Amino acid sequence: MTEHPQPAAFHTRVDSALADAALHAALSLTTGRLASGRASAFASLPGADGIRDAARAIRAHTVSRLDHYLTEFTAAAELRGCRVHWAETAADAARTVVGIARASGVSLAVKSKSMLSEEIALNHALDEAGIRVVETDLGEFVVQIAGDRPSHIIAPIVHRSRADVARLFKNTLGAGDDEVASIPAMTAFARKTLRSEFLRAGMGISGVNLAVAESGSLCLVTNEGNGRLTTTLPRVHVALLGLERLVPTAADLGVILQLLARSATGQAMPVYTNVITGPRRKSAGPEPGEPDGPDEVHVVIVDNGRSKLLGSELAEILYCVRCGACLNVCPVYREIGGHAYGGVYPGPVGSVVMPGLEGLERWHDLPNASTLCGACRDVCPVRIDLPHLLLKLRAQEAREGIGPWWLRLGIRVFTAAALRPRLYRVLGNLAGRLSAGLTRNGWFTWMPGHFGRWTESRDFPAPAAKSFTDTWRGARERGKERS
Amino acid sequence: MSSARDRILASIRSGLPHAELPGATEARPVLPPAPAAAAPNDLSALFEAALTALTGTVHHAATPAAVAHAVASIAASCGAGTYLAWDEAEIGCPGLFEALTARGLRRVTYDLPFDAGGRDAGVRALEDVGLGITGADAGLADGGALVLASGPGRGRLASLLPPVHVAILSASKLIPSLPALLAARPDLVGRGSNFVAIAGPSRTADIEMTLTHGVHGPKHVHVILTA
Numbered sequence: 005m006t007e008h009p010q011p012a013a014f015h016t017r018v019d020s021a022l023a024d025a026a027l028h029a030a031l032s033l034t035t036g037r038l039a040s041g042r043a044s045a046f047a048s049l050p051g052a053d054g055i056r057d058a059a060r061a062i063r064a065h066t067v068s069r070l071d072h073y074l075t076e077f078t079a080a081a082e083l084r085g086c087r088v089h090w091a092e093t094a095a096d097a098a099r100t101v102v103g104i105a106r107a108s109g110v111s112l113a114v115k116s117k118s119m120l121s122e123e124i125a126l127n128h129a130l131d132e133a134g135i136r137v138v139e140t141d142l143g144e145f146v147v148q149i150a151g152d153r154p155s156h157i158i159a160p161i162v163h164r165s166r167a168d169v170a171r172l173f174k175n176t177l178g179a180g181d182d183e184v185a186s187i188p189a190m191t192a193f194a195r196k197t198l199r200s201e202f203l204r205a206g207m208g209i210s211g212v213n214l215a216v217a218e219s220g221s222l223c224l225v226t227n228e229g230n231g232r233l234t235t236t237l238p239r240v241h242v243a244l245l246g247l248e249r250l251v252p253t254a255a256d257l258g259v260i261l262q263l264l265a266r267s268a269t270g271q272a273m274p275v276y277t278n279v280i281t282g283p284r285r286k287s288a289g290p291e292p293g294e295p296d297g298p299d300e301v302h303v304v305i306v307d308n309g310r311s312k313l314l315g316s317e318l319a320e321i322l323y324c325v326r327c328g329a330c331l332n333v334c335p336v337y338r339e340i341g342g343h344a345y346g347g348v349y350p351g352p353v354g355s356v357v358m359p360g361l362e363g364l365e366r367w368h369d370l371p372n373a374s375t376l377c378g379a380c381r382d383v384c385p386v387r388i389d390l391p392h393l394l395l396k397l398r399a400q401e402a403r404e405g406i407g408p409w410w411l412r413l414g415i416r417v418f419t420a421a422a423l424r425p426r427l428y429r430v431l432g433n434l435a436g437r438l439s440a441g442l443t444r445n446g447w448f449t450w451m452p453g454h455f456g457r458w459t460e461s462r463d464f465p466a467p468a469a470k471s472f473t474d475t476w477r478g479a480r481e482r483g484k485e486r487s
Numbered sequence: 488m489s490s491a492r493d494r495i496l497a498s499i500r501s502g503l504p505h506a507e508l509p510g511a512t513e514a515r516p517v518l519p520p521a522p523a524a525a526a527p528n529d530l531s532a533l534f535e536a537a538l539t540a541l542t543g544t545v546h547h548a549a550t551p552a553a554v555a556h557a558v559a560s561i562a563a564s565c566g567a568g569t570y571l572a573w574d575e576a577e578i579g580c581p582g583l584f585e586a587l588t589a590r591g592l593r594r595v596t597y598d599l600p601f602d603a604g605g606r607d608a609g610v611r612a613l614e615d616v617g618l619g620i621t622g623a624d625a626g627l628a629d630g631g632a633l634v635l636a637s638g639p640g641r642g643r644l645a646s647l648l649p650p651v652h653v654a655i656l657s658a659s660k661l662i663p664s665l666p667a668l669l670a671a672r673p674d675l676v677g678r679g680s681n682f683v684a685i686a687g688p689s690r691t692a693d694i695e696m697t698l699t700h701g702v703h704g705p706k707h708v709h710v711i712l713t714a
Contacts, residue, residue, distance in 0.1 A: 030695075037696050054519045061516035068511035071499045078492075084677070090491040109603070142702055143693035159693065166695050191691060191699040198703070203611050206603065219677040229647065229689040229704025236643050236681070239606055247495065252515055254676045258669030259518055269692075272537075273630035273665065276704065277684040281677040285638070286601075292639040295598045297680050299606075307495045315502025320509055389509070 014346060014369035015461060021344040027163050031341050034162040039332040041270020042383060049266065059263055060386040062256045063323035066217075066248075070314065073217040073250045074305065080220030084282030086301045091124075097306045098129035101209065101242055104302050105135050108240050110206035114198075116226060116234040117141035118211030119157060119326060120244045120306060122348045123361075126209070137209070138201045140230035142194050149176045155342030155350065157328035158268045163341055166190070198230070208234035208298065212245040214260060214325065215303075218253045221281040222303065225264060225274040232278050241280070241298040245305050248314075248322040260325060263385035267327035309361035317396050321356045323386045330380035330390060336373050345370060352380035352390045359397055368406045371397035410454040433474075435467040442466075521667035522629070530628040530661040531712065537631030541687025542700060543708040555586035557711050558620060558653055562592055565651045565707065567617025569593045574640030578622040580655050580713075592618075597642070619645035619705065623656040624675060626710070629664045632686040633710065637679035646685060652705040657713050 021027060046052045066073055078088045089104075091097035105113060113130065115121065115137055127148070130137045139148040143160035146169055147153065154160030161169070170184035173193060183193040210231060212222045222243050224231045235241045251257050257279075265271040284297030314322060331337045331351035342350035347358035347367065355370035364371075371394045380390040401407050402415055421428045442448060443466035451459045458464055489497075525533065535545040548554045562570065572594055575584055584594060595616050599609045621641070625634035633654050637643050646652050662668055665684055669676065676682045689704030700706050 034696055050522065051519060058516060058519050060510055061512065062518075064508055064511035065514075065516055068503070068506070068508045068513075071496050071503070074496065074499070084680075090495055092491050092495060096491065140703070141693070142691045146693070159696075161693055164694075166697075169694055187694050187697045188699050190694065191702050195702055199614075203614060204607065216676070219673075221676055221682075227689070228691050228702040230702075232643070232647050232683065233703055236647060237610055239603055247499075254669045254673040255518055255666070256515075258521075258666035262664075262666055271686075273627075273632055273684065273686040275541075275686050275688070275690055277632075277665065277686075279676055279682040280680065281682070282680050284680045287639075293598075294637055294639060294680060295642040296644050297637065299601055305495070307498070311495055311498035311502055314499060315505045317507045319502075319506040 014344075014373070017344040017346060018340050018373075018461075021340040026165065027341055028339070030162055030165065031338055034156070034159055035332040035338045038159070038269060038328075039383075042267055042329055042332070045266035045270040045272060048272075049262065055259060055262055056385055056387055059260045060323065062251055062259060063325070063386050066250050066252060067314070067319065067322045070248060070250070073252060074247060077215055077217040077220055077250055078305075080218060081282070081303055082220070084220050086220060086282050086303050089302060089304045091304055091306045091308070094124040094306075094308045097124040097244065097304055097308065098126050100304050101126060101244075102129055102133045102135065104240065104242055105130070105207055106133070108206060108300070110240065111135060112201065112205045113137045113207040113209055114140050114202055114205040114234050114238065115144075115209040116211070116224070116231040117144050117160070118209070118244055119154075119348060120211050120246050121209065122154065123308065124244070124306065126244075138198065138205070140198050140202070140234060141226070141228060142191065145194060145198065146172060153343065156331060157326055157349065157351070157353075159328075163343065202233045202237050205238045207240045207242060208236075208238040209242045209244070210234050212243050212249055212303075213264065214257055215245055215250050216252075216254055216257055216279075217250050219281055221254070221279050223257055223261075224278045224280070225261075225276065226278070227269075227271075227275040229276055232276055235278065235280055236297055239298060240300045240302070241283075242302045242304060243280070245303055247305050247307050247310050249325075260385075264325055264327055267329040267383065267385045313360040316360070318356055318360045318393055320388055321353070321360055321393060323388055324353055324357075325386060326353075327385060329383040329385065333379040333383050335375055335377060335379070345373070352394070353388075356390065356393045356397065364397060364400055364404070364406055368401050371401065408457070410457055414455070414458075429471065429473055432467055432471045436469050436471065439466050440469065518670070521670045522663045525628070525663060527658065527661070530663065531658050533628040534626050534631055534661055535712075537629065538687060538708070538710060539631070541631055543631060543687045543710065546709060546711045548711050549714050551580050551582050552586070554580050554655055554711055554713060555583050558583065559587060559590040559592065561651065561653055561709050562587070562590075562618050565617060567592070567649070567651065569595050569616045570618040570620050571595055571597075571613065571616050571642065571645040571649060572620040573622055573642065573645055577638070577640045578620065578655055579657065580622075583620075613644060613648055616649050617651065619647070619649040619652045621645050621652070621654050623654045623660065623710075625668055626656045626661045627663070627665055627668065627684060627686075628661050630684070630686045632665070632684045634668060634675070634682070634684050636675055637681040641679065643681050643683070646683070647704055650701065650705055651707045651709070652685075653709045653711065655711045655713060
């Protein structure tokens with residue numbers, strides 16, 4: 005596992021994704037099924053619109069009082085015996101987990117799927133410290149043995165075929181032909197391989213879908229059951245919590261859980277809705293204790309740019325519950341897949357989160373990788389206005405002069421003209437006449453010189469032969485003649 | 488020097504006045520009403536239909552003897568000779584263990600020690616157990632799910648480690664949905680260190696969207712509904 009590589013130029017990544025026919029077939033199968041599954045799951049939920057309104061209100065309220073709920077959560081979790089750690093940066097968070105592992109003498113850790121652990125490059129940090137970490141979600145396990153990165157928030161190996169997985173299991177794990185003969189056979193092989201890791205691991209590492217402030221509980225949903233094994237078998241459980249992922253009470257959790265799996269996979273409920281409140285209870289006097297569960301539960305609350313994002317015009321993205329629904333309906337994600345985005349979080353949500361957490365300087369291409377069609381906003385369980393946030397980032401890009409010079413120049417020329425009505429009219433008419441020979445069906449598919457940088461990746465609308473102002477004036481004059 | 492906690496909370500407090508948070512209200516939002524309760528018979532039919540759709544199996548048993556018979560048949564059909572279980576009082580089916588012993592089934596008991604070495608050995612001793620038997624604190628009709636709260640005599644591993652899980656659920660514990668349960672019984676969440684809702688057998692679709700059961704948790708989930 006490597007640390008996040010410096011991504012290749014965005015357009016290079018997009019070009020290679022678009023050229024990959026196998027990727028394209030896999031993407032349309034997966035995103036198509038997940039999107040239609042979501043649609044039918046919502047169609048069968050009575051009062052779905054009202055539940056989404058309530059979920060949005062819960063998340064908005066919680067984020068608006070985040071300091072209060074974090075304090076309440078911490079006190080309740082500590083009362084139940086959790087140890088709560090705070091990490092300002094990704095490096096701090098990874099260091100904290102390594103420190104917990106060292107203090108407990110852990111040499112093997114199992115991990116259930118956590119995007120936050122990807123964000124803080126935890127596997128790399130554990131490797132460096134000589135602690136072996138094994139991914140246990142089937143998809144993430146494949147990602148790990150392939151030295152790859154997940155390409156979807158909830159379907160990490162959407163970009164890999166069954167033949168890929170079979171080859172990996174044979175070459176890296178010594179699986180026999182019969183063990184990779186079918187998908188159920190490969191699944192059984194993974195179960196057997198991972199079960200022995202679960203039984204020996206000293207530490208389990210998980211993310212948290214949502215934490216309950218009132219009770220200090222951690223909710224984790226999985227379908228495979230690896231989340232339960234990770235948080236039950238090893239002696240020490242470490243949970244990574246993004247600092248915004250809270251709800252006030254268990255009743256609020258119930259509202260959002262109705263939407264989470266429906267949005268992610270189209271299931272009414274995930275197979276396992278696992279809620280953890282502290283380490284296992286010890287016996288007290290004559291009362292016996294719990295026979296299993298971890299002796300220690302550590303919660304690492306991770307900031308890594310979130311508190312700064314909160315104080316910005318992008319704060320609404322902190323309502324997100326990471327269901328991945330916006331990926332499956334995005335016409336851009338469906339063409340290029342997750343890796344082309346270059347960051348930990350892909351798709352429309354990633355195009356706001358990555359620049360929000362790590363700065364627009366590095367990620368300015370992402371807000372532009374959107375058609376602003378609004379499909380993401382329509383499916384978001386908490387109704388985040390993603391197109392609006394993407395537009396704010398584009399405005400910021402223009403304001404701060406971050407984009408490429410030719411684009412900034414183009415925007416400056418347009419601004420100058422648009423602010424001077426007479427000039428605009430003259431230039432508009434001129435452009436309409438001059439462009440007539442260069443366009444096809446109302447679009448430039450080619451432009452000369454540096455303007456060609458635009459048409460390399462998309463067409464540019466041709467100006468109308470007759471401007472709106474002229475059309476309007478003509479219509480008014482015809483109206484006057486009639487009266 | 489201030490702590491990371493103080494600095495993070497200070498950063499949040501300095502950000503909040505400038506945060507654009509559409510839809511945020513000062514007061515906690517009013518939650519939508521939980522779905523209305525259906526008649527008991529409807530709940531039972533809904534539960535059975537939902538769990539069956541998830542490839543789980545529902546059995547009906549009127550007496551403790553019938554429960555024991557059903558559990559023994561399941562054990563026989565999957566070739567299990569040993570089982571992990573909640574304590575009999577927690578399952579709420581007196582005489583169950585005795586009846587299973589009479590049919591040649593052996594209960595594996597455990598209480599993991601609080602030292603790392605002893606714990607490892609204790610966990611490994613459970614590796615090959617064939618069946619897990621639990622009660623249930625609630626059944627969720629809309630999702631076909633079982634709700635289990637951990638506690639003394641209510642280990643988590645019985646519903647997790649063996650390839651087959653049998654839960655004995657009283658029909659009186661059926662309720663419409665998880666939000667209805669969490670609204671009505673928020674205390675249940677923190678009663679033990681673990682609260683879990685289990686909707687059918689473990690599953691994955693990570694490889695080519697092909698649904699496969701039993702990846703980490705039990706491949707088979709049986710619920711014995713008692714009157």
